[in-house]
Amino acid sequence: MTVQTRDIIKNNPKYQRLVRSRNRFAWSLSIVMLLAYYTFIMTIAFKPEVLAISLSDGSVISVGIPVGIAMILFSFLLTGLYVYRANNTYDLMLEEIKAELADKGALDE
């Protein structure tokens, strides 16, 4: 990548918007995932009895089971959310930026 191309892309407002928006989204989702996981694992380390509570009177199923399964489903849903947004928003923004750059001849390397 030449210095000119770099600066053209860097100063493109659409590129700046894409990067800002996508980074914010990706980092927020990462933090949500980390928070969920560490809440779970810290509960196990400090208050395991919470997860041992029976789901309903007379049931042997503990709260921990649906919570654990929910962790797995939650991880998958988060990835789905990211892919949905990336496919429908970020990819389009990127295509626009690339088309604009191609018009200016900035992609010819």
Place this chain on the structure above:
Amino acid sequence: MSKPFIILFLFICGALASGTIKGDIERRALNIPAVVMFFIFVSGTLMITYWAAKRTKTASDFYTAGGGITGFQNGMAIAGDYMSAASFLGISGLVYLAGYDGLIYSIGFLVGWPIILFLISERLRNLGKYTFADVASFRLKQEPIRVLSAFGAIATVLLYLIAQMVGSGKLIELLFGLPYAYAVILVGVLMILYVTFGGMLATTWVQIIKAVLLLSGATFMAFAVLYHVDFSFEKLFSSAVEMHDRGIEIMSPGGLVSDPVSAISLGIALMFGTAGLPHILMRFFTVSDAKEARKSVFFATGFIGYFYILTFIIGFGAIVLVFKNPEYLDVAKQSVSGGFPIIGGKNMAAVHLSHALGGDLFLGFISAVAFATILAVVSGLTLAGASAISHDLYANVVEKGVCDQAKEMRVSKIATVALGIIAIMLGIAFVVGLAFAIAASSNFSVLFLSMFWSKLTTRGAVVGGILGLSTAILLVILGPIVWVNILGNAEAIFPYKYPALFSVTVAFIAIYFISITDRSARAKQDRDAFEAQDIRSQTGIGAKGPSSH
């Protein structure tokens, strides 16, 4: 070229298999369906290898299947890499033994994936070519970073490989009655054939086929378990609690994670270790662009999560159907230790369950799948290790990046054979935990900061990476697993089983301080190149697309 090999190989397989019938009858009668299904798998995958060999001409074909794998296929292959025999038999065995704790473990293995998707996968595809060292050395000085990454990769691959080989030897010994050494050699030779002839294309397809087989086998098993309890989870869990000698304790967190330091440390190793496993990272270069890389992780996360839910049901099913079943009881062991030990130990719980559910035929299927799983995972690992040697060390360091493809591929094939032989010879007990800790401390920290931190310099990455790597190795040696269990000392010098919290911290702090105090000319060059790298990582502009076939 491959045809005579295949014929020769089938002959060897036949000779090895027939030789066992006489030897170990008292251990387990030879399971004919298992052998037949295994033969079908081996011949099928060797045919794929033959097909792939004809399509593997360039280095790009060899390392990344020409970048022509789709997101869905790659997601399946990634899931296949992750769903090793160790995780199938190990996690269902852990559920069988400790109940809920098994679920905690699998959640730890899963939660790294969303983070890889959000932060790593697209950047990785946009920046890299064949190995993760391509990314880490994108703007830093080639030689030292490549050498460091290659060592991190080889260390991770070898540890992982040895753990798989040991497991496979024991498993095959038990399932097929094949002597341990033969089993390890058989796995080693098959894996060398897949990788040297078929490269990434064959390795990926072997992995996809195995993932389909494993997922369908596990689905059928979980379904049969649920059928047995009339599709009532209440009944499944209450019968398990009744059967298990730990009773209601299996429904809640037990001893797996007891203190917060271990909890955090294990979490870090599992989460970041995944993003530093060379054979997994390499899969991101087999797809055409960032979009497909993203889809791969989505599918992989889905398959892996589904698989872990299945293993949880399978583990509980095994408690109900295997725990006190006299057919699977290890009588000799029971007379010594009491309790209800099963033949082959807890890791065989899923295998015995398959027999309890579907007789010899289903046992045969699950055994063949377990063997196929080991083969596929060791192939992926070996390819990643061989690429670190041929692409990073040989082509980019020894030959300074000017090396013709044919030569590079030849080195890669020699490296594959060498790694295969080392893995066969080192069939000794080892720990996968160490592989994850090294992956998190050295590979992940350097890779991550090279993509996200503009002030990272070559010197910082090299010194910090080496410190992270050596801290991880040292702490594992001084920790309870090696110091107490293997070396036989009374008390561990380092009290925690999982060193990642400390070794990753050491790596990050060292990289930070050495990079910010680095005033060399190279450091300026490293920092100045960040913007261009970042633009490429965000947009894919300048990244290589798939090669046409």
